[in-house]
Structures are given as C-alpha cells and as structure tokens.
Amino acid sequence: MLPRIPLSKALALGVSAWALAPLASHAQTADRKTAIGINVSAMQYKGNFGSDYWNWSENKYAPGITISQYLSKGLDLQLSGNYVEFKKTAPAGNPYYGSNFATNVVNVNLGLKFKLLKEESFIRPYLLAAPGWTYTSREGTIFRNNQTNNTDQDKSYFDLFGAAGLSFRLGDAVSLFVQTGQHIPLNANIDGVQTRDDNKWDDKFLQHTVGLNVALGKVKDEDNDGVPDRKDKCPGTPAGVAVDANGCPLDGDGDGVPDYQDKCPTEKGLANLEGCPDRDGDGIRDSEDKCPDTPGKAELQGCPDADNDGVIDQNDKCPNTPGGVKVDASGCPVDTDGDGVPDYQDRCPNRPGPASNKGCPEMKIEEKKRLQEATKYIQFEFNKATLKPISFPTLDGLVQILNDYPDYFLGISAHADNVGNDDYNLRLSDERAASARAYMLRKGIPADRIVSHGYGESKPIAPNTTELVVPSTAA
Incomplete structure (x- = not known):
C-alpha cells in the first residue's frame, strides 16, 4: 500500500x-x-x-x-x-x-x-x-x-x-x-x-x-544585458547600460544617441554633438553657445565675428576693422600713442602726432629751416668726395635732428653741374652722397635710417653751375 x-x-x-x-x-x-x-x-x-x-x-x-x-x-x-x-x-x-x-x-x-x-x-x-x-x-x-x-x-x-x-x-x-x-x-x-x-x-x-x-539552464547573453543573444538586436552593449526589450541602449529623447552616450538625454540633438541640440547649426552645442541663435565660431563660444578681429560682433565698436589689424577689447584698432591715428596707419605708433603727418610728430620750424639751409654748408674738396671741415657742424646738426625724431628717415641726394663727363659726374655725386651718409653713421645713426643716392647732372635742382648735396627727411 x-x-x-x-x-x-x-x-x-x-x-x-x-x-x-x-x-x-x-x-x-x-x-x-x-x-x-x-x-x-x-x-x-x-x-x-x-x-x-x-x-x-x-x-x-x-x-x-x-x-x-x-x-x-x-x-x-x-x-x-x-x-x-x-x-x-x-x-x-x-x-x-x-x-x-x-x-x-x-x-x-x-x-x-x-x-x-x-x-x-x-x-x-x-x-x-x-x-x-x-x-x-x-x-x-x-x-x-x-x-x-x-x-x-x-x-x-x-x-x-x-x-x-x-x-x-x-x-x-x-x-x-x-x-x-x-x-x-x-x-x-x-x-x-x-x-x-x-x-x-x-x-x-x-x-x-x-x-x-x-x-532551468543558462541563457546565452554575451553582453549580460538581460536580453538573450537570439533576441538581442544590439549585441555588445557595455556593462551596466540600461537596455530595452530588444537589448538596445535606452534613448529617452529619440535622437538616435543612446542615453549612456548622450550629454543631453532629455533633448533631441545631433550625434556629432553627443546628442545635444544646436539651434543655429554652427557646430557648438546650445548649452555651451553664448549666441545660440546666431552662427558663430567655436573659439568665441559660438558668437559671430564678421571682421575676424577676435571680438564678437555684439561687443565690437569697430565692426569693419581690416583683417590682421591688432584691436583692443572693444574691437577697435590699437592706438598705442593715443594720437587718434591707429597703429596700423601710424608711421610713428609710439609717439603722438597729427593725422596730417601720418601720426608722427611735426618737425619744428627752425629744424625744417636747418634742413633747407643744409645744402649751403655741406662742401667737398675740389673734384673729390672728401668732406671739408666746414661741413661738419651742418652734418652734426642733421644727426641731432635724427636723434630728436627717431621715427624719421633721412634721404641724401647729390647733384652735379654740367661741366665734365656725364659718367664721371654721376659717380662723383654718388660718392659724395655716400660720404655724407658715412659721416652720420659714424655718429651713431642706424644704417637703415639713412639712404644716399647720386644723380650727377641728370636731375639738376639749381642752375647747372653748382654741385650740391641735398638732405631730405620723411617719417
């Protein structure tokens, strides 16, 4: 029983x-x-x-x-x-x-x-x-x-x-x-x-x-997401990532970027921006874009800069600055010496001067007069390029002017009368201009601030009976 x-x-x-x-x-x-x-x-x-x-x-x-x-x-x-x-x-x-x-x-x-x-x-x-x-x-x-x-x-x-x-x-x-x-x-x-x-x-x-x-038994689930491999449409999901019934990572905002990779999981966004939106399409996610409705540049946090001076348009008081010009925080060209002439147009950016003189200080009247009279006092030995001692005070005066106006350059030109061979006169005038230049260089004037040239009798500046060395300045 x-x-x-x-x-x-x-x-x-x-x-x-x-x-x-x-x-x-x-x-x-x-x-x-x-x-x-x-x-x-x-x-x-x-x-x-x-x-x-x-x-x-x-x-x-x-x-x-x-x-x-x-x-x-x-x-x-x-x-x-x-x-x-x-x-x-x-x-x-x-x-x-x-x-x-x-x-x-x-x-x-x-x-x-x-x-x-x-x-x-x-x-x-x-x-x-x-x-x-x-x-x-x-x-x-x-x-x-x-x-x-x-x-x-x-x-x-x-x-x-x-x-x-x-x-x-x-x-x-x-x-x-x-x-x-x-x-x-x-x-x-x-x-x-x-x-x-x-x-x-x-x-x-x-x-x-x-x-x-x-x-009983064990289901094959290689990525351990709780969805069997035979039903898993997204095999290889990283460990710990929440998945749906098909084994695919959750995508709460439906933008195609799974939540675990989505930096903006509650807003539809773009895959190349890790799921974040970009309203103005400038490639900068809205959360980091200071101008989210206007296309701009990444280095300016998404704000536009029409003249490319590094100052965003909304802060730029000089919006049409030429390319490559250095500007200040307001987007205007820098004016180091404060003379109203921006550095990129100022021949003397470190010394104030009027715009009429391209930003350089104007030479005093007496100094201009000394330049004009210099031709009377620069003399050479007959038929030579050797300076006479009487010329030294005049050249020293020119050196002083160049020291007083460091932004100025001096041009020395020598002319000859019509006596003698043309080629000889041209060579002699060139040597005399170089001689005057060499004197001032010995006095400490930088070589790039003085140029010399001889014209012989080709460009007379007086009746063709005299020989002259004519200095001229430019800022």
Whole structure:
C-alpha cells in the first residue's frame, strides 16, 4: 500500500515552489528549454458510488510535479506525476449503500502541451494531451445482497488524460499555471465494484491544478544585458547600460544617441554633438553657445565675428576693422600713442602726432629751416668726395635732428653741374652722397635710417653751375 500524504504537506510543496522562484532568471524558452513545475491538485472522483464532479466539498488534494521540455514556440513535451488518495462511502440511495473504499492513485503522464499566443504574453492559454500510466492500491468493502466482500487490490491501467489551462507569466523567471483536466484510466476500478459497464471507463476523475513552473539552464547573453543573444538586436552593449526589450541602449529623447552616450538625454540633438541640440547649426552645442541663435565660431563660444578681429560682433565698436589689424577689447584698432591715428596707419605708433603727418610728430620750424639751409654748408674738396671741415657742424646738426625724431628717415641726394663727363659726374655725386651718409653713421645713426643716392647732372635742382648735396627727411 502507498503511504498517505496529508493536505498540509501538499500545500507545503506549493509554498516551496514559490521560494524557488527568485533562483531562476528566465522562463522556459528556446534559450532555456527545460522547466520543473510543482503543483497542488484538487481531485474529484466519479464512479459507482456517485459523482463528486464540481463538488468542491468532496475535493481530495494531491501534490504533483512536472518536467517540461521546450520543442518550439507553440509546443512543449511534458512529463507529470501525481499522487492522491480517494476515500468514499456509498451514500444512502446508492445500490452500494454503506460500502466504502480508500484507494491510493499514482499517475504518470507524458504528452504534448499546445501553447497559444506569444512567449512574451502575460497570459498564455494551452491545451494538454498526455496519455500515461495509472497505478491504484485499494482497500475497501462492498455490501451487496446482505453479503460483505473485501475489495483490496493493487493494479495498473492505461490512462487517457486531457486538460486545458492558463499560464501566467510572472516575470522572466517563473510562470503560474491553472488547469482542469479529465483522467480516464481505462478499465480502472477505483471503488472496488466488480460489476462493470462495457465502455471501460466506469471510474474516472477530474484534476483541478494550480502550480509554478521554473525554468532551468543558462541563457546565452554575451553582453549580460538581460536580453538573450537570439533576441538581442544590439549585441555588445557595455556593462551596466540600461537596455530595452530588444537589448538596445535606452534613448529617452529619440535622437538616435543612446542615453549612456548622450550629454543631453532629455533633448533631441545631433550625434556629432553627443546628442545635444544646436539651434543655429554652427557646430557648438546650445548649452555651451553664448549666441545660440546666431552662427558663430567655436573659439568665441559660438558668437559671430564678421571682421575676424577676435571680438564678437555684439561687443565690437569697430565692426569693419581690416583683417590682421591688432584691436583692443572693444574691437577697435590699437592706438598705442593715443594720437587718434591707429597703429596700423601710424608711421610713428609710439609717439603722438597729427593725422596730417601720418601720426608722427611735426618737425619744428627752425629744424625744417636747418634742413633747407643744409645744402649751403655741406662742401667737398675740389673734384673729390672728401668732406671739408666746414661741413661738419651742418652734418652734426642733421644727426641731432635724427636723434630728436627717431621715427624719421633721412634721404641724401647729390647733384652735379654740367661741366665734365656725364659718367664721371654721376659717380662723383654718388660718392659724395655716400660720404655724407658715412659721416652720420659714424655718429651713431642706424644704417637703415639713412639712404644716399647720386644723380650727377641728370636731375639738376639749381642752375647747372653748382654741385650740391641735398638732405631730405620723411617719417
């Protein structure tokens, strides 16, 4: 005889199934094809002692276990086993009134589960066709025609079993299922009555079940984002990145830049700006653009500079400064000496002077007069380029003027009369101009501030009867 299992232990098996739920990580799918289920069933007998179908007060509770193997999206192979003890006394009015039985029943069934809807659905209806084996171990007594017969017997039968159920997806790990099915163990005798019908199913029973299925195995998920590789449309997602149901990184603002790379995750932006917007299209994200509605330059934090002087237009008081000109903070050309003539136009940028003289200080009247009279006092030895001593004071005066006006340059030109050979006169005048220049260079005037040139008799500046050395200045 099989041992009796009380209801309290059967319910404990159901509770233990709930405890197993957190241990799994995925429901039974193509990735994890094997599942174990633990369940509790309410069994309802029907036979010669009457029918308990749908009479919940006559339920006999039974623990059970299932092992399922995934075959396809719509089909599982399922092996199930149950144990129950049916006990009943024939009620008044029954031909076997007073008779009784206590029969242990073990069922093992193997069949196909036909699943409806998608794997991801919260509720999945299914049908189950699972023929199997039923073993009965009976103790009982039949009272009939004033006779008492003992009906003890152990026997096995072929079982026909079909059921319909609903599976509730509790998460990626576990599913809860409820089902109702009919067991017809062919030719079975659960109650011990020996008079049998010809249809072979006098005794049968309903099975109403609630249980949990827990998947086994490990799903292949190379990037560990919780989405199986076979469903992952974005394999290789970095560790710790939140993903959607397709395994792709979340993109809250829908701009095509995933949140974990998006510097502006709540605003639609551009991929080349790490997901940040750029209203004026100047390539500088709005959050860093001081002129977000006007195209500008990166080095000016997104603000425009039409004249390219480094001062943004809105702060530029001289917006049309020529290119390359040095400007101050207001965008105007620098005027170092403050004379109103910008340095780029000022011949003397470090000394104030009027614009009429290109920013250079004007020479004093007496000094201009000395320049004009210098031609009278620069004399040479006859037919030579040698300066006469009488010329020294005049040249010294010119040196002083150059020292007083460091921004000025001196040009010395020598002219000759029309006596003698033209080539000779040209050479002589050039040597005399160079001689005067050399004198002033010896007095410390930089060479680049004095130029000399001889013109001979080609450019007379007086009647062609004199020889002259003429100094001239320019800022």
